[in-house]
Amino acid sequence: MDSLFDDAEQRAADRVAPLAVRMRPRTLDEVVGQTHLLGPGAPLRRLVEGDAPLSVVLWGPPGTGKTTLAMVIARSTQRRFRELSAVTAGVKDVRQVVEEAKRALGETGAQTVLFVDEVHRFSKTQQDALLPSVENRWVTLVAATTENPFFSVISPLLSRSLLLTLEPLTDDDIRFVVTRALADDRGLKGEVEVDGDAMDHLVRLSGGDARRSLTALEAAAGASDHVTLALLEQAVDRAAVRYDRDGDQHYDVISGFIKSIRGSDVDASLHYLARMFEAGEDPRFIARRLVVLASEDVGMADPSGLQVAVAAAQALELIGMPEARLNLAQATIHLALAPKSNAVLAGVETAIADVRAGRTGSVPPHLRDSHYPGATKLAHGSAGGYRYPHDFPGRVVAQQYAPDPVVGREYSSPSGLGVERVVGERLAGLREVLRGDRVVVPEDAADGFRPRCRPAPPTPEELTALEQNKEQ
Numbered sequence: 001m002d003s004l005f006d007d008a009e010q011r012a013a014d015r016v017a018p019l020a021v022r023m024r025p026r027t028l029d030e031v032v033g034q035t036h037l038l039g040p041g042a043p044l045r046r047l048v049e050g051d052a053p054l055s056v057v058l059w060g061p062p063g064t065g066k067t068t069l070a071m072v073i074a075r076s077t078q079r080r081f082r083e084l085s086a087v088t089a090g091v092k093d094v095r096q097v098v099e100e101a102k103r104a105l106g107e108t109g110a111q112t113v114l115f116v117d118e119v120h121r122f123s124k125t126q127q128d129a130l131l132p133s134v135e136n137r138w139v140t141l142v143a144a145t146t147e148n149p150f151f152s153v154i155s156p157l158l159s160r161s162l163l164l165t166l167e168p169l170t171d172d173d174i175r176f177v178v179t180r181a182l183a184d185d186r187g188l189k190g191e192v193e194v195d196g197d198a199m200d201h202l203v204r205l206s207g208g209d210a211r212r213s214l215t216a217l218e219a220a221a222g223a224s225d226h227v228t229l230a231l232l233e234q235a236v237d238r239a240a241v242r243y244d245r246d247g248d249q250h251y252d253v254i255s256g257f258i259k260s261i262r263g264s265d266v267d268a269s270l271h272y273l274a275r276m277f278e279a280g281e282d283p284r285f286i287a288r289r290l291v292v293l294a295s296e297d298v299g300m301a302d303p304s305g306l307q308v309a310v311a312a313a314q315a316l317e318l319i320g321m322p323e324a325r326l327n328l329a330q331a332t333i334h335l336a337l338a339p340k341s342n343a344v345l346a347g348v349e350t351a352i353a354d355v356r357a358g359r360t361g362s363v364p365p366h367l368r369d370s371h372y373p374g375a376t377k378l379a380h381g382s383a384g385g386y387r388y389p390h391d392f393p394g395r396v397v398a399q400q401y402a403p404d405p406v407v408g409r410e411y412s413s414p415s416g417l418g419v420e421r422v423v424g425e426r427l428a429g430l431r432e433v434l435r436g437d438r439v440v441v442p443e444d445a446a447d448g449f450r451p452r453c454r455p456a457p458p459t460p461e462e463l464t465a466l467e468q469n470k471e472q
Helices: 007-014 043-050 066-076 091-107 124-135 155-159 171-183 196-206 210-221 229-236 248-262 266-279 283-301 304-319 325-337 343-356 419-434 460-471
Strands: 056-059 080-085 112-117 140-145 162-165
Touching: 043 066, 043 162, 056 066, 066 080, 066 112, 066 140, 080 091, 091 112, 091 124, 124 140, 124 155, 171 196, 171 210, 196 210, 196 229, 210 229, 248 266, 248 283, 248 325, 266 283, 266 325, 283 304, 283 325, 283 343, 283 419, 304 325
Parallel strands: 056 140, 056 162, 080 112, 112 140
Antiparallel strands: none
16 A cells, blocks of 8 residues: 555445454544553554654564554554564565655655564665655654564664553453454444354454454354354364453362372373463463472472573563463473472472571571671671681582571481482482581592582591590
8 A cells, every 4th residue: 555545445445355354443433452552542542643753663463453543544644554574574675665755745745654563574785775765754664573673674764763561351351352343334334243252252262352252153144144152162163261360260170280290190291281371361471380390399300490491581571472382381391291380389488487486596696797897796797607608619608507406407308309319319318418427528629510428527536435445
C-alpha cells in the first residue's frame, strides 16, 4: 500500500478478506488491550493525537496488534502507508520506499508511515539502510518484532525510536474481540451463534493471539451458523482441553507435572506440560515452577539443573511462545532425568527451624567486622584470631564459624546420588578439617574437587603415651 487509505477500496477488500483482517481496528478506540500504551496521556495516544513524525519499535508476541497499530497510526494521521516484510524485502526495497517517501514529502507534503514487520530478521546492513530516513524523518518508521529488540535491533536505530512493549491479550480481551466479530457488520453480522463451552475453547485456543481466535471462529462459522464445541473441535482439528486456570484443573495438572518430574517419569512430565500448553496456561508460571523444582527436588545431585531451568525461563522472556515451548520441554526432560535429592530443601528448612527456635547466638569474635576504629580493642576480626583460609593448604583451616548454640549442627546432608556423592565426600572431609580432626597437607591441596585429608599429627602428650605403650 502506498497511498492514503480509501474507504471505498477498503470496503471492496473487506468482502473477500479473512475475518481477522475485516475486524482489524481502524481507530485507537477500537484497539483491544494495551491500555498502558493507549490510555489518556499514554505514549502511543500522544504520538497519534500529536501527529508527531516519531518512529517506534513495537515489541510483543504475535497477534497483539503490532500491524494494526501501524495502520491506525497511518489512518489517524492521514499519512501514506507502506509495508515491508523483513522476510522478503532487501536493501533495494528499503531504499525504493524511502525515495518514494522523500519524493511525496517534497512534492505534496504527504508523510509516510513505513511498517517493517519482523524487523529482527533484517541484517545489520538492512537496518543501517533505515537510519537516514529515520534520522531525517523522511518516514515514520513503525518496526515490529517478536524478539528482544536490545538483541535484534541495532543500537543506532533503537536509540532513534520509541520502544513500546505490547502485552499478550487477556482472556477477557479475546472474548471481547470474538463477541464483537460475531455482532459487527464487518464481521459475522449477528448471523452466527457460539455456545458457551465453544467460546471458552476459542479463548483457550488463542493463547492471547486475537488473530488466531478469529481465524478459528471463521473456520467453524463456515460450517454452520451454530458453533458447538464439537463443531469447533472438528473445524480446527484440535480437541478441547478441560482446564480452568483458576480452578481445580490448574492445580491438579501442575501438581501432576511436578510430581512426575520428581518421580523421574519423563513421559508423564511431557504429557502434563503439553496439556498446559494446549490449555493456554501462562508459560511464565510453568517456568517459575521448574526453577523452584530444580533446587527443591534435584539440588546438588545435578547442579546444572538449576542453570537449565533458569536458562529456559530467560529464553521464554527472550523469544516468547510458541518457540519457547522447546526450551521449557528441554528443561522438563533434563530435570526428570536428573538424579533427585531434596537435601537443599531439608538443609535450609532445618536451619530456619533452628533460627526460629532461638538457636542463634552471637557471631564468634574472630569473624566479626574489623573495618572500623576500635575493632582491635574489641578483639574483632583478625585481632580476635581469625585464620585466613587462603594462607593454608587446601584453602581450609580449623576454626569456629558457627555461633555457640549451633556448633556441630549439620544442616547439609547430601545424598549418594549423582554429583551429591562427590559433594558428600568433600563435605565429610571439610567437616573433619574444620573441627580439627584432620589437616590438609600441601601435596593434597591441588587434588581436584575432593582434596584428600590426612589425620592431624599427634600432640606431644599423645607421643609420650605411644612411647610408654611401646616400652610396655
